[in-house]
Amino acid sequence: MERRDFFKKAAVTAGAAALGTSALEAGVTHQPNNNRKIMDIAFPEKRPLITYSDRPPLLETPQNVFTCALTPNDQFFVRWHMPDIPTYIDMDKFTISVNGMVKKELKISLKELKEDYEQVEVTAVLQCGGNSRSAFTPTAGGIQWGSGAMGCAQWKGVRLRDILDRAGVKKGAEWLAVQGSEKAAYYETPNFIRELHLDELDDHVIIAYQMNGEDLPYLNGFPVRLVVPGVYSDSWIKMIDNITVSDKYQNLFFMDHAYVVPDNECECETPEKLFPKTKPIYRMNVKSVIGYPLNGAKLTLKSQAVIRGVAFDGGAGIKDVLISLDGGKTWDKSLLDSGKLGRYAYRTFRYSFRPDKLGKLEIMAKAINKLGEEQPLSKDIKWNHGGYKYNGIDVITVEVV
């Protein structure tokens, strides 16, 4: 294929992904758009994925991957904010600087990170706050993600607390600002920084250099990224190069203006009347996604059929995933995996049944966590301007033939 044709073809595919028109009822949250095509261009270390933007790269994991407890690195979603991401890092010179209100400033090389600190692992779900945003009506601002702006991986690295202990946090320090190396086109543009309160640092917050047993893929934040289990991905700073400890909180664009929801109980508002006070998105709510079968699949009458998917929450852990085949009138427990990957990881579920009626069949999955919190129906999810935190009961429609 000629290069030109290749791009032309890709452009058509991208177009299909872009403007799906819908005749859905205004103001009612519906199922996210999970039928987007995979683009035929592969990004570095990635298989071809659903592609929203090349600069900054925005790639979505196809839905059929959500049958696996661990998302393969080359299918793991990608979301950057700035156009200038370093494309070459000299590992002989790379360091993470720890400075500010510390007794001893550190410059930690990758070698030191791997050899001088206790190595720990945590399996955790990484999910964009805007995952499934395409479910909101009217269209909420931002990339119209389906349900694939999420993944689960085994992360290996060093506890952030251990690093801070080595540096010695001075009395009165409260905040640390973690910064990555992505840069804007203009010098004045705010950097992508995450402020963490020192109290947020439990043993699970790590600086990771490995993902599913391999070095972090470039597009997932090579060489090191922050891992904050249970918390949305805007906190998981990629390509970390600087950590500053401070007694003051900086007002940050991404944390305080971009990734926010209305600061009221329902975290909701209307386009006509936006709620004046907002708060940063933080802990993830309970959610499940069906990875198999997919929308539009054909199942044979009386055959042994299986439904598979993944469920997770903000760290309380999944108690049950219920399946309904009658539009939500009755619910039946699915089989969950052992849960040995821990409370921050995907719980995979499976449910076997024999389709006994010809025609369209709606399959619904609802996760319930150990706190008793469960997924609402999509139509009961109220709107917010950023289209954040969608966690509706997943519904797919198949045809029994």
Added chain:
Amino acid sequence: MTIIKKIILTTLLAATPMMAQVKEKIEVPYVAFPVKMGKGFETVQANCLMCHSFGYIINQGRQSRAFWKGKIQKMIVHFKAPITDKDAKIIENYLFTHYGNGKEK
């Protein structure tokens, strides 16, 4: 037997690219998003593409004039993009014409 095993192992290792090592300069591909041509397109090209692709625009979904106006303001106020008032209006019209939902608000 051992030899065969060794050969298989070697082949496997050779076939597994050690990609995560950013030893070589990484190249992120260019994607030609199907953008609409029309009045104001050059202004959009000149101002918006400094920071992001067309994909970033077209994957926001169809939006109101107020939404697009707000996005341009966000680029100016928060991201410090040097967009003149005149260009901002041209970009707003272009976006609303091609990626609008027909509603002013």
